Every structure is written in C-alpha cells, then in structure tokens.
Amino acid sequence: MEKNILLIMVILLEEIQSKPVVCAQLFLWNILDLLRYPHELLCVMDTPSIAMLWIRYTLWIPLYILTAAIEGFTIYQVLLHVEPTAANSSPLKSTLSTQIHLPFLLMVYLPFLALGATVTVWQLLKERHHQLGKWNKKMKMK
Structure with a gap:
C-alpha cells in the first residue's frame, strides 16, 4: 500500500519526479526485490x-x-x-462532498508509515529468527 501511495504522489506532482530522493527510493525498492525474489525462486525449486x-x-x-x-x-x-x-487553491473535493486538504492527509499518513514500518520490521525479525533457526536445526541433523 505504501508503494502505491508514494507512486501516485510522484506521478501526480511533476516537480517531485526530478528530486534525487525519488531516484533513491526507486533504487532501494528494486534492491529489496532483488534480495527477495531469487531466494523465493530457489525455495520453489527446492534448492535453497x-x-x-x-x-x-x-x-x-x-x-x-x-x-x-x-x-x-x-x-x-x-x-x-x-x-x-x-493555501492558494481550494481544497480537494471528495466523492462524499467533504473538504479534504492533501497536506493534512500526508501529515496523518506519516505516523501510520512509521507504525507500519515498525510492525513490519518486528515481523521480519521474527521471520528471520524462525527461518535461520529452522536452517540451523536442519544442518545439525545432517
């Protein structure tokens, strides 16, 4: 979900597209995928x-x-x-005809991003402990 929100923001705002931080963000997303998918492929082929x-x-x-x-x-x-x-333009109109300011939505999103990242890292640490522990048990049995 977080990737989609950020991509929509970058696509809608042309001034943001040229920022170096966007290049870094896209680069890191690709590195994460390069770390994840080869491992998943090896697991599917039963050759981890x-x-x-x-x-x-x-x-x-x-x-x-x-x-x-x-x-x-x-x-x-x-x-x-x-x-x-x-500040210079009128607020965005939603389908419910309520007035929503984009800066307010983004400010509300930032704490949810931090909370979601914290939960994800906690889950990744648990998964790491489980997977590496499973591998260690497998190696000791051999």
Whole structure:
C-alpha cells in the first residue's frame, strides 16, 4: 500500500519526479526485490542456499528501514511542495462532498508509515529468527 501511495504522489506532482530522493527510493525498492525474489525462486525449486537465506532475512531488514525512512522524507518533500499551493487553491473535493486538504492527509499518513514500518520490521525479525533457526536445526541433523 505504501508503494502505491508514494507512486501516485510522484506521478501526480511533476516537480517531485526530478528530486534525487525519488531516484533513491526507486533504487532501494528494486534492491529489496532483488534480495527477495531469487531466494523465493530457489525455495520453489527446492534448492535453497544458506547464503541467499541469510541475505534475504538479514540484509533485507536494514534496507527496509532505510527505504521507509526515505519514503517519509519523500512525503516531507511533497508536503513542502503542496503546502504553498494548498493555501492558494481550494481544497480537494471528495466523492462524499467533504473538504479534504492533501497536506493534512500526508501529515496523518506519516505516523501510520512509521507504525507500519515498525510492525513490519518486528515481523521480519521474527521471520528471520524462525527461518535461520529452522536452517540451523536442519544442518545439525545432517
């Protein structure tokens, strides 16, 4: 969900597309996918590698934290751009005919981003402990 929100913001605001933080965000998303999918492919083929397992469940965590931080910074950059224009223009109209300000929505989203990233990192740490523990038990039995 977080990727979709950020991509919509970047697509809608051409001024944000040229920011270096957007390039860094897209680069990190691709690195995360490059760490995840080869491991998943090896598991589907029943040829898991301990190196890929370790990379997937260890290196992925700090990269995810960095990605979430850069996403927050990107939203901050969007806020800096949208805030002056929101003061001069009328609020966005929603389908319920209520008045919603985009800067307010983005400010509300930032704590949810932090909370979601925290829960995700906690889950990743639990999954890492489980997967590496399972691998260690498997290796001791051999």
